[in-house]
């Protein structure tokens with residue numbers, strides 16, 4: 001099954017929501033933008049962050065560079081506090 005999750009977060013108000021389908025997220029995004037004129041960000045998470053981290057650690061994914069850093073839709077989680 002596809003475990004895609006899309007997080008929609010507004011830059012101009014505290015709105016934040018997670019959708020199971022890209023289509024639903026886009027509808028919500030467009031609806032909020034057209035209604036309020038706010039700028040809405042969205043982030044696609046194909047897998048639970050813990051799962052994809054475990055997959056990366058184990059190297060079982062078969063696609064070591066799964067994330068496309070050039071894509072504005074893909075952002076690494078800001079959970080790394082290694083300084």
Ligand SMILES: [Zn+2]
Nearest residue numbers: 010012013038
């Ligand atoms: Zn808003």
